[in-house]
Amino acid sequence: MPDLSAFPIAKRWPAAHPDRLQLYSFPTPNGVKVSIALEEIGLPYEPHAVNISQNESWTPEFLSLNPNGKIPAIIDPDGPDGAALGLFESGAILLYLAEKTGKLLPADTARRYETIQWVFFQMAAVGPMFGQVGFFHKFAGREIADKRPLERYRDESKRLLGVLDTRLDGRQWIMDDDYTIADISLIGWVRNLVGFYGARELVEFDTLKHVPGWLERSLARPAVQRGLDIPKRP
Template sequence: MIDLYMWPTPNAHKVTLFLEETGLPYRTVEVNIGAGDQFKPQFLAISPNNKMPAIVDPDGPDGQPISVFESGAILIYLAEKTGRFLPAAPRARYEVLQWLMFQMASVGPMLGQAHHFRDYATEKLPYAIDRYSNESRRIYNVVEKRLADRDYVAGEYSIADMAIFPWFLHHERQGVELGELPRVKRWMDAINARPATVRALAVMADRRPPKPGPQNEQQREILFGSKQFEKR
C-alpha cells in the first residue's frame, strides 16, 4: 500500500486523481502545512524541499521501498508503475509530458502567486495582483486554444489533465471567469463527471479551511517564512 503524504491542496489532488482512477491501494498521511508538519524531520527525509505531496511505495521499481517527492515526478512514477495515463509511444508520450511540464512551470507557480497576492498577502499590492491575475488569464487561454480540436490537453485523458485540473478548480480566486472560456469549462465538466474525480476531491475535504488565507501571523510565518526551515 502506497503512503500518500498530503494536505488537501491542488498539488496533492493531482495524486489522488491518479490513485482513484487506477485503484492503486493507498493510505493518506496527514501533513498539516498550517501547523508546520512539513518541517518535521520524518517528512523532510522523504521530501527535502518541505513540500507535499510525497509518496512512499513499499514496492519500488527494484522491489525495494522508494520515496518520491514533487507532484509531477509522482505522476510520472505512478504512470510508469501502472502503465496508465502516459502513453508508451514516444510522440504521444512527449505530448503528455510537455503539457505536464507546462503545469509544473507555469500553471502552478503563476496561479499560486495569484492566490497569494489576492487572498493571503496582508498588504494588497495592485501591481502584484494585476500581474499574476493577468498571467493566470493568459494561461487559461493557452488551454482554451489547445482544447479547440481535442477533448483533453494531450488527446486522451492523461496525467497532464490530472495536473492542470485541480488548479483550475479555484479559477475565481485567480480572477478568471469560466464564462469566457467555454472549452475549458467543457473540459472541467467532463473531468468533474468522472467517478474517480469525485472520490479524489473528497480526500481530506473536511480539512479544508472555511476561507482562503492563513488566519494569524504564526500561520503566515509557517506557510511563507523561511525561519521554520532554517531552524532545522
C-alpha cells in the same frame, strides 16, 4: 510484510498497511494530483494527512522524505526491483505512477512526451502563477496597496488559460480522447482558481470557450470526486 522502518516519516505517520503505497499529502491543488491519479489507476494506497496549516510538512520526519518541505510525497514499498522508493514532487510522482502501472500515459513515444510537456507546463507555469493570484487576491497579499503584483499574475494567468483553451479546441482532453496525467495535473489548479481563490471574474473565466467544459467533464469523473477529498482534512 514490507519494512518501512528505514523511513523516519513512517514513525510519525505509521502505516496500518505497509504493503500499500503510502501517500503523505493534503487536499490542495498539488496534493490532489496524486490522490486523483491513484483513484483513477486503482492502485491500493494508504493516505496520511500532513496538515500544512499546522506546518507538519516542516517537521524533521517529513523533511527526511522531502527536504523541500512540500506535499505530496510517497513511499512505494514495491518500487523498482522490489525495493521501497520514497519520492516527492507531484509531477515526478504522476510520471512514476503512470509508468509503474502503464496507465494515464500513452504508450506511443511521441504522444508520451507530448503528454509530459503539458505536465511540465502545469508545474512550471500554471501552478506558480495561479498560486500567486490566490495570494494577492484572497490571502495576505490583498492588503498590499500596490495592485501591480496582482495585475501581473492575473494577466499571466489569463494568458495561460488562453494557452489551455487553444489546446482544448476540438479536443475532449488535453491528449485528444486520452485522459492522462496532463489533465490530472491541471484539474485542481483550475478548480481552485475559480472556486477557492474566488478569481472566476478576475480572470474572465467564463469568456473561455473550451476550458470550462473540460473542467466540468473532469470534475464529473467519480475518481476525481473521490480524489479531491483525500486525505480528509483533520
